[in-house]
Amino acid sequence: MKFLKNNFWTIASWVFVLTLIAADSFADNTIMDTAATKAANVFQKVKIITFIVGGFGLVGIAYQAIIGKVKWGWFAGLAVGLALLAAAGAIVDYATGAGVHGQFADSFNADGSATSVPGPMIKR
Secondary structure, three states, rough: OHHHHHHHHHHHHHHHHHHHHHHHHHOOHHHHHHHHHHHHHHHHHHHHHHHHHHHHHHHHHHHHOOOOOHHHHHHHHHHHHHHHHHHHHHHHHHHHHOOOOOOOOOOOOOOOOOOOOOOOOOOO
């Protein structure tokens, strides 16, 4: 019993590592591919939610700026922030060398039309 008590974390970590190795050997994708796909999906979903909330905020701050309650700098800051968020995916794809058709992409298609809901992740 003393052996198990003293080496519990060592045994638990070995079981965890062996489980990862066994699971990875039977899977089609590696763990890092799965993690990258899930991170890209989360990024795209959070970006959509941020656009919706940011759009309402942009309208509200624009109204307050028109009537003089807030400075126009706040409106411009929110607008530039949303524009940077729209381009963030393309910037990440460019920096990682994924090209135009990477996992993150941007908020516009090649023909200039807006993407309403991102489709399934397709590796090209």
